[in-house]
Structures are given as structure tokens and as C-alpha cells.
Amino acid sequence: MNTKEYGYFDDAKREYVITNPRTPFPWINYLGNEDFFGLISNTGGGYNFYKDAKFRRITRYRYNSVPMDSVGRYFYIVDGAAVWNPGWKPCKTELDSYECRHGLNYTRITGAKNKVRASVLYFVPLGVKAEIQRLTLTNLSDDIKRLKLFSYAEWCLWNAATDGENFQRNLSTGEVEVERVNELTNERVNGWTAIYHKTEYKERRNHYAYYAVNCPVDGYDTDRESFVGLYNDLNEPQAVLAGHSTDSLAHGWSPIASHYIEVELAPGESRDFIFVLGYEENEEANKFAKDLSTFNVQLSTSLGERDHHIINKVRAHEVIERFATVEAVEAAFAELNALWDELLSKYRLESSDERLNRMVNIWNQYQCMITFCMSRSASFFESGVGRGMGFRDSNQDLVGFVHQIPSRARQRIIDIASTQFPDGGCYHQYQPLTKRGNNDIGGGFNDDPMWLIFGTTAYIRETGDFSILDEMVPWDNEPGTEVSLMEHLRISFDHVVKNVGPHGLPLIGRADWNDCLNLNCFSMDPNESFQTTGNKTEGSKAESLMIAGLFVYCGRQFVDLVESGKLSVERSSQVDSRKLREEIEKMCKAVEQYGWDGEWYLRAYDYYGNKVGSHENEEGKIFIESQGWCGMARIGAEKGMPEKALDSAAKLLDSEHGMVLNYPAYTTYHIELGEQSTYPAGYKENGGIFCHNNPWVIIAQTEAGRGNDAWALYKKIAPAWIADQDLHKVEPYVYCQMVAGKEAARPGEGKNSWLTGTAAWNWLTVSQHILGIRPTYEGLMVNPCIPSDLKEYTVTRKWRDAEYVITVKNPNGKQRPDQPTVLPYTPGRHEVEIVL
Numbered sequence: 001m002n003t004k005e006y007g008y009f010d011d012a013k014r015e016y017v018i019t020n021p022r023t024p025f026p027w028i029n030y031l032g033n034e035d036f037f038g039l040i041s042n043t044g045g046g047y048n049f050y051k052d053a054k055f056r057r058i059t060r061y062r063y064n065s066v067p068m069d070s071v072g073r074y075f076y077i078v079d080g081a082a083v084w085n086p087g088w089k090p091c092k093t094e095l096d097s098y099e100c101r102h103g104l105n106y107t108r109i110t111g112a113k114n115k116v117r118a119s120v121l122y123f124v125p126l127g128v129k130a131e132i133q134r135l136t137l138t139n140l141s142d143d144i145k146r147l148k149l150f151s152y153a154e155w156c157l158w159n160a161a162t163d164g165e166n167f168q169r170n171l172s173t174g175e176v177e178v179e180r181v182n183e184l185t186n187e188r189v190n191g192w193t194a195i196y197h198k199t200e201y202k203e204r205r206n207h208y209a210y211y212a213v214n215c216p217v218d219g220y221d222t223d224r225e226s227f228v229g230l231y232n233d234l235n236e237p238q239a240v241l242a243g244h245s246t247d248s249l250a251h252g253w254s255p256i257a258s259h260y261i262e263v264e265l266a267p268g269e270s271r272d273f274i275f276v277l278g279y280e281e282n283e284e285a286n287k288f289a290k291d292l293s294t295f296n297v298q299l300s301t302s303l304g305e306r307d308h309h310i311i312n313k314v315r316a317h318e319v320i321e322r323f324a325t326v327e328a329v330e331a332a333f334a335e336l337n338a339l340w341d342e343l344l345s346k347y348r349l350e351s352s353d354e355r356l357n358r359m360v361n362i363w364n365q366y367q368c369m370i371t372f373c374m375s376r377s378a379s380f381f382e383s384g385v386g387r388g389m390g391f392r393d394s395n396q397d398l399v400g401f402v403h404q405i406p407s408r409a410r411q412r413i414i415d416i417a418s419t420q421f422p423d424g425g426c427y428h429q430y431q432p433l434t435k436r437g438n439n440d441i442g443g444g445f446n447d448d449p450m451w452l453i454f455g456t457t458a459y460i461r462e463t464g465d466f467s468i469l470d471e472m473v474p475w476d477n478e479p480g481t482e483v484s485l486m487e488h489l490r491i492s493f494d495h496v497v498k499n500v501g502p503h504g505l506p507l508i509g510r511a512d513w514n515d516c517l518n519l520n521c522f523s524m525d526p527n528e529s530f531q532t533t534g535n536k537t538e539g540s541k542a543e544s545l546m547i548a549g550l551f552v553y554c555g556r557q558f559v560d561l562v563e564s565g566k567l568s569v570e571r572s573s574q575v576d577s578r579k580l581r582e583e584i585e586k587m588c589k590a591v592e593q594y595g596w597d598g599e600w601y602l603r604a605y606d607y608y609g610n611k612v613g614s615h616e617n618e619e620g621k622i623f624i625e626s627q628g629w630c631g632m633a634r635i636g637a638e639k640g641m642p643e644k645a646l647d648s649a650a651k652l653l654d655s656e657h658g659m660v661l662n663y664p665a666y667t668t669y670h671i672e673l674g675e676q677s678t679y680p681a682g683y684k685e686n687g688g689i690f691c692h693n694n695p696w697v698i699i700a701q702t703e704a705g706r707g708n709d710a711w712a713l714y715k716k717i718a719p720a721w722i723a724d725q726d727l728h729k730v731e732p733y734v735y736c737q738m739v740a741g742k743e744a745a746r747p748g749e750g751k752n753s754w755l756t757g758t759a760a761w762n763w764l765t766v767s768q769h770i771l772g773i774r775p776t777y778e779g780l781m782v783n784p785c786i787p788s789d790l791k792e793y794t795v796t797r798k799w800r801d802a803e804y805v806i807t808v809k810n811p812n813g814k815q816r817p818d819q820p821t822v823l824p825y826t827p828g829r830h831e832v833e834i835v836l
């Protein structure tokens, strides 16, 4: 086995340290956790956006580009004949040393060449709409170094979708301003230089972006061709090779921002440059500058003399001035780190297993924050234009995040519920900027409604905030249609009840969790998308066992809520929990009678009422989703169904790298199954290892008391145990959506890292089901299901206004306690010992 390592974990610093820039794929990180975001690879590639990766893209990225991982924010250093970048790319000049440290919402890239060290710290300060780049240049030699420094960022014309296609317009609209503020104080020239991107600002946009540095410059460029040259690439920009910029002003074509600074460093001297890449909005009435005679400002605009549309830059100036000093940057950086201290203190594990601690205490929780912020919008696999916030995705994501910042999860629930239709159906996605449902995809995914119950009940168990049920929430964002959130939950439940098929099982609609199981699609036209093409639902018998399990599991969560005894009379009278129970019971019966294949749960019935996921099928005999969900819900427990299903999954689905989604994978296109059967065998939803649904099986295993099995599968999926980084290919510190399955060409190869419900589900699995610390309406439940050789661990859990220090001891090698313990909620600190 090839076990080349590209880096290591530095747990004390909560960083992953990449020591070789030639990673098998760009290994990225996310900057920002509020409204302003950046994606940054280990070589500085990536881009920024404000709130919405589609509508407010600030800098460009070229997906599908050669080489991959371009464009980015680059610094070029010219030192005599040597031209290099601290992150190796784009020049790819061999560095004397290279290191990239991806930390929690920050990245530090350090390169050294010919006794000059350049270290760049990238982060987004809390509450600020800008990325700070602190570049520290150090002369490690005994001679004076005369260096030339160039920065580079390429603007995106705001809408990332049209930026990539409407060239007849785009290549004529680009506009910029350059502002040089020089002050002569104490014989030194101080000040700063900012390049503004103002395309469409004079008419319909009230927002602008800027890239500033906290010093005067020796030149700049804002026109890409002038900087790069007509025949050059970013690895050899003409201006850099020539050793000076051209002071170009972009008139259309491709506006960029590049500063040029000459730097002289004495032996041993270090100098910091603070670059600020930001975004601001102005009110319509106030968007243009009134007084242009500001002292010592030299302003150039691409519109020239007749420009009456100079940006009112007050807001940008505030940020630029605030971060003019290293002290200010350090203070903001400390604030960011303190936030993460606080977020990670909510659930802290001490155990003898370093890798488990690493997943639980750092990386899994961090990834949950990122998926909460991004849903499935922007990664190196998600273009940021295709998908906004997913209805089901965001509900799952918030369950992994709710303990960190409950108030943000609360707002998210309201936003999501506001995109629901009056019949309980839902927009499958919405745009974060507008919060409106996305018409391109529409609705009709029949699992969606149940996820709202899943998300909301998790929020209330965490916070005890029942008042969220009183929130008045509209249907489809239509003012005047508001009803209580409780009503949304009731209708969500009913949506499943009212949409059952001939076997009394839930009709699947467009698809369920498995977006690619399109049982009503029947598409023969390669130009249409499986996700959106007209469905043939009329007369369809297509039913889903996954939704059946989901309904029973989340339906019970709804019952628990209604029967918690903590609802107001008004809320509890809205729902008759006996009725809910009856419906759940009915569904269980239907599954037992029509959803059981003898050794495992069926997956579905197709349009015609034929079985999917049965031993009678030639391919796709067994699927993971129904084993997971019906197993978690323990449907048919008296008949031993969940245990049998788990045994079958272990026999047929499991592999070295985890459980595949279905087996055997489809090798031909089944028009009645849709997109799933279009994927080559072993990939994605066709026999790939979906890291997202392995946890469902793991939880089902813990429900069955099988701690050893649960642990074995948990370790196969968790990044901290990745053995072969070359094979795995994507980042070794976060989960990816899919690992190629046992029937694939390269089993074990990971794809689609970062933005996946895998993060939340594994968090739920390890924190609540394996380590077993679970918030309930009654109190904090301790109900571990662990490997028998785990002897002891301690979890410190901050829950509401209490802190529980729970030590679990397992002297007799058990897998779970005889009885769960429920610690009543009392504010204050409690130390508890539980012996299995």
C-alpha cells in the first residue's frame, strides 16, 4: 500500500499541517463563519463571496480549469532572478520550505526561498465583511534584500452564473477605482492603497468590493491583460516578469486588483503588510461620494473625467483603517480563536484514543459549522451556482451545529419552514441571499417535510426553547399566510400520511433522501436533469421504505415533543398524539407486511409496483438507506427484523472502506430507477460508500446494542483513520460525501469533500449514540454504546446553563449499560460517574 503522507494533525493548535504542496487534490479550508466567506486551498487557490455564492461572488474561480485550483489570491515575490509564491502556486518555483496550516476558520501559508520567508495568515474577523491577509516578509539572510511584491485577486462580476456565461455583456461592463492615500508623517510616507470593484455600481447595484493594503504602493494593475499579458499565464505574469506594474485601469474585459510594492529588508528584518479584501453595501440615497476633494487622495476611475459615480467609500475606509496595524489584526485573530474555544467547549471528550478525541473535539464539530453555513452551495465540488440551501440538507446540518450557536439554528429553522407550501410539501432548495424557494428545482421530494420535524425537535431538546413553536411562519414566504411553527410540523407529518401508495407506504415523489432514485422520471433525454424534469406521478405506485423509516423515527420524535408535558395548552391542543401514534403504528405494520424481504428491508416499490432492493432483483438487491432508517426506528423488532437487516448489511454492503449504498451496483440504465443507474458501478448513489448514510447503520447498531460493530464501522468512515492519503485523495481532516465502493475502479478514493450531511450525522452518531450523551426533554441522557475494550472516557457537556462532567467507566468490557441514566436539568456544574 502506498502510504505517502502530505501532512499531519497538530491537535494542540487545532490545525492540519500540510507539508507538501503537491497534495493529490487541492486541500481546502473555509474562512468566515457569518456572512463573508472564503474558500482557500493549500496553495492559495479559491474565492470569496458575501452570503450567497451565486449572487454575491466577489472573486473569481474557474471550475474545470487546467491546472486545477485557479484562480486564487496570490502573492508574487521577486528576489533577483527568482520569482516565487509563498504557497508554491501559481509559479510553482521550487521552495526551500513550505507549510500550510489549516486551522479553525483561518489558514496560514508559509514559504521560503533564498533566505526570504513569506508567511500569510488568512482569516475573516468576526462581524467584518472582509478577509484579512497578513503577509509577513522576513529576511533570513545576512544581506540587504530588495524585493518586489505583487498581490493578485481577480474580480467576479457579482453573479457567478452570468459571470461564467454572458461574455458579450461582461467583457464590456467592468469598472474600477483606485485610491491612493498618502500622508507624510515623521518623514515617512504612510497611508494605504485600495482598488475598488464597482461593476454595475452606477445603476442597479449598491454594493462594491475592494482590495486594500496598509501602505503606499509603487504601482498597481486593475486590468488582467495588462498584468498577465496576452500570451502568459498566471505562473508568469508579464508585469511581474518585467518587475513593475503598468498602473492599468480596467475598462471592461477582466478587472483585477494587484498592488505592486518595493520592499527593502535589512538582514533579519521582518515587515508586515495587511491586505484587506472586502465587500460593502450602501443605501441607495447615499451611494455616491459627495466631496471629492479629500486631502491627499489620488483617485483614478475607469470611467474617467465624466464619472459622477464615485463610490461613497466610508464603510470600506472604516474597515481599512481599523485593520491598519498588526495589533488590530492580532486582536481580531484572538477574538476568532476565542470564539472557537467557546464553541468547542460545549462538548469535550477526554479518552485514551487520540484519533477519537481529534474527531470529536475538533474536526467533526468544525465541519458541522461549515456545512451549517454553506449547506451544499460552495466547495471545490459544488459550483456555488447550482444549489443554495437544501431543505433536507439544512435541517440535518443544523442538528450537528445546534449545540454551538442555538440562536442561529433557530433562525435557520424559521427560514427553512418559510419555504414550505401550505400542503406540507417544500421547496427543495432556497437562496441564502433572498431566502426564497428556488423555482429552478421546485419541490416534490417527499422526504423533505419530515426533516423539519427532525431539525426542530433537535433544537428544542438542546435548548428547551418551546417558544419556537409559537413563531408565526409564512407559507412560501407569502406575507399574510403565517401560522405557528407547530402547525408547520403538524402539516409536515400529515404530508406523509396523505401521500401513501398501494401498500400504505409513503409515495416517493421526485425522490427521497437518495436524490438519484427517481422512480417517476423515465427520462430518455440527456438534455434534461433528473432533478427537475417533469415527473410521471399520476397513477404511480412508487413507494419508499426510506421515508417509511424516517416517518416512524421522526414521527416518534414529534410524539415525544407533544407528550413532553411542556407545551402550552394552545400548542398541545393543536395535535392529538394518539392519532400520531396510530399513524406510526400503521406505518410499522405496512413495513412489516410489505417492506420486508425475508433478510432485509426492501428499498422501494417502483412506478409499476415492482420491488426495488429485493433478493428477487438481479442488481440492487439490497440498499443501505432502508436498513439504516427502519433499523434505527426498530421496525419489526419483536420479529428480529432490525438485527437481521444489520447482519445482511454487514454481509452484502460492507467493505474495507465502509458500507456501499446498494449491492450489486447497477451496470445498465434502468429507466424506471433514474439517475442512480446512470452512475458507473461503485460511484456515488450507485454502489458508492455514502459516508452520509453509514451513520444510520451505526446508530441502528447502537440501538441493537452492538457497540463493537458500531465502532468498527465508525472508524472506517472517520477521516482521522484514513490510512492511505494518496488513495483517499481529498482532505484527510474532513468527511467527504462519497468514497468509491467495492465495485468501483479505485475502491477507497474519496470525492465531494466538505459539504455533506455526513458531518452532522457522524457528529450525532459519535456524540449521542456511541459516547451516548443525549439531550432529552427530561434531562441529559447518558446511554453509551461503545466497543467493549474502551475502558473509560470523560465528556464535559455544557447544556443550556449547566455543565456536566460525565465519566463513563467500563471495567467489565461491556458495550452498553443495563439502563440509560437521565441527569435532570439543573443549572450549575455537575460531576457524574457512570459504571457500565
Ligand code: BGC
Residues within 6 Å of the ligand: 387, 515, 516, 531, 675, 684, 685
Ligand atoms: C448527485 C446527488 C445530488 C443531486 C442533486 C446528483 O447528481 O448524485 O448526490 O444530491 O445530483 O444535485
Ligand code: NOJ
Residues within 6 Å of the ligand: 376, 390, 392, 393, 512, 513, 514, 515, 516, 685
Ligand atoms: C446530496 C444531496 O445534497 C442530499 O440532499 C442527498 O440526500 C444526497 N446527495 C444523496 O442523494
